[in-house]
Amino acid sequence: MELKLRKNFKFYFMLMVMILLSTVFASAAETQGTVLASQGIVRKTNDFNGDVVNSLPIGTRVTILEAKDKWYRVKDSTETIEGWMYSDLLSVDNKEEIKKGIITASVLNVRSEASTDSAIVTKLIEGTEVIVIKGQGDWLQIKLQVNKTAWIHRDFVKVMPNLPSGVILKGDAPLMEYGVENAKKLASFKENDVLYIKHFQNGWYQVVTDNFVEGWMKEEFIELQINVARPISRSGERTSVFSNMSEITSKYIGKKYVWGATGPNTFDCSGFTYYILDTYYGEYLKDKGINLPRTSRDQGTVGTDVSRANLQLGDLVFFNTDSRMGRTITHVGIYIGNGDFVHASSARAKVMISTLSEGYYSTRFLKAVRF
Known part of the structure; x- marks a missing residue:
């Protein structure tokens, strides 16, 4: 009987050890990351049009569950928030791909080996971003696809850290x-x-x-x-151009309001809209032939008027904040979807998000314009 008890004890002891070890190894295998943006937006899907699940403050530690394109599926330490975050909002622990390169030649041959005598496997155009694995003399090995590599000449690529x-x-x-x-x-x-x-x-x-x-x-x-630049559609389609507006403006939430300031650390209301549109969407505006004015009143005179019921991402929304019955534009913000807009508020002395659907700004809304 005693021998049997010892055997049973040994069996269960070894079983518990195996369970504990497997748990430790499973935890160790999980990749961790840190939120770098002041508000790390978490979305339901891995695209800028995905519904917002929540936002995580800078410095929050998250577990990386999956990587797809330039997005990570993450969960926070409480496991109450889970969704997709854009890669430039995060640093990932022990990231192996520490270097990237930007192609500087108009067209660059990509070869199977580190030699001009080797076969050309594809061609890359100027501005293409590649992951650099290692160097060998005048050549760099790059990642083409999963489990597939090739070589390019280092004279035609600018190498830099593969980090936000x-x-x-x-x-x-x-x-x-x-x-x-x-x-x-x-x-x-x-x-x-x-x-x-x-x-x-x-x-x-x-x-x-x-x-x-x-x-x-x-x-x-x-x-x-946040490197979320998108190609400009020459056909006039604007939806994809402004689809990253929430991510772009989230970096400035909490920045101080200062009258007459145009960024990047302090803003007044029209200085904020001018800075965001000129800095991140200047090429799009130029393509449309729009020269954005500096003041809120003048900004309301360009673009196409749109109704409050048909607002889209990136539309400018205008208000009279001097009088409930006044019709003079005194304030402006940028519509970011779901009835919300982002603006530099003089009353709160900072850049913030407010709602159009109720309260103060609902009663003082005057118009909206689209570029």
Whole structure:
């Protein structure tokens, strides 16, 4: 009987050990990431037209469940929020693909081996983005598809970190060895310089330079740039052009209102709409022959008037905030869908999201225009 009990105990003990080990290994296998945007928007589907599930604040840790195109399906630590996030809103732990390249030749031959004598497997046009796996002399091995690689000559590609990019907001921005105030200063950067963001922690971005030097920079010196540029439709179709409006404007939520300011850190109402449309959709406006004015009253005179019932992403919405019965435009925002608009509010002294369906702005709505 005692021998049998020992055998049973040994069996169950080994079973428990195996279960515990499998749990540990399963947890270790899960890829983690950190939200880099001030509001990391989570959507039901992996496209910019997908319904918004929720948004996660900067620094939130998430588990990566799946990767598809340039999107990640994620869940938060409470497992109450799950959905798709655009890749530029996240840093992914231990990302293997640390380099990418931008093709600089008008047309570049892609070869099966690192030699001009090898077969041409495809051609890439200028501006195409590729994942760089490794270098070999004058050649770079790139990823074409899953489990398929090829080679390109390094003279015709600009290599950079394969990470979300950030732009420097202030001159003499210090790059520190660690994310603490008294750390060693490694370098300083000019306004509008670009760095690549690897992580965020306690108000500091971990960044990588063009030549792959790593360091830390305070959040106030650098702004995440979301690479969601889309080709402009020459047929006049605008839906896809403005489909990323929520992601673009989410970076500026909470920025201070300052009268007469046009960004990138402070705005008045028309300065905000002018900055967003000129910075991210300037080529589209130029293609349409639209020269966007600076003031809200003048912005209401361009484009095509649309009814409140037919609003679409990217439409400008105008209000009179001086008098309930007034008809003079004094305020402007950008429609972002679901009855909401984003604007720089003087009353709240910041960029924020408000609703058109009820309350203050519902009674003061005057008109909307579409470009």
